[in-house]
Amino acid sequence: MSPQQRTEMPHKERLLRQGMKHFYAHGYHGTTVDALLEASGVPKGSFYHHFGSKEAFGKAVLNRYMQYQLNLLQKWIERSDISTAEKLSSYFEEMVTDFIGSGYRRACLAGKFSTEISATSESFRTQLESDLGDWRTHLVTALSQGQERGDVRKDRSAEELADALLALIQGAFVIALSSRDETSLRAVSTTIPLLVEATPGPSA
Secondary structure, eight states: OHHHHHHHSHHHHHHHHHHHHHHHHHTTTTTOOHHHHHHHHHHHHHHHHHHHSHHHHHHHHHHHHHHHHHHHHHHTTOOSHHHHHHHHHHHHHHHHHHHHTTOOOOOOHHHHHHHHHHOHHHHHHHHHHHHHHHHHHHHHHHHHHHHHOOOSSSSSSSSHHHHHHHHHHHHHHHHHHHHHHHHHHHHHHHHHHHHBBBOOOOOO
């Protein structure tokens, strides 16, 4: 982004974009308001006008991340030309591609905040619980639709499968932040069908 483009961008947008970068790079506690202001070129008064506090700002950045994540998932859920397992595997693959493209830095912000903040901030924990609940609801919807079509197993409920899938996704990125192992990430994509696909019945 050119200096002119940055200058023309509204203060709130500039802060949110810098917040995403800084929280990924330095974590919540390692990010200071002063660093955000310097990076974004926004005056301190504008920061507090839009957000009021660092905590409120962190929640706004988290909201933006979760909306991106749910939009990405919905894009794959709406595909009618592939199976449910392919939708979910492709969704995860796109997350992996973005993660690798960021130099193994930008995994899941909800997961990052969960491990760093939720144990010490009840308000953050409550928001994370709600956000992860929304993520789970989207997965349940996709899996329930798949069960109705017959390409998702029915021996476990859509809710159970969604819980397992969400844990698989979160765990994969937590490990990958340290290992930076693309192979292990790609292996999760092949595990998703094993988790959710319906087992073919015996032939007549």
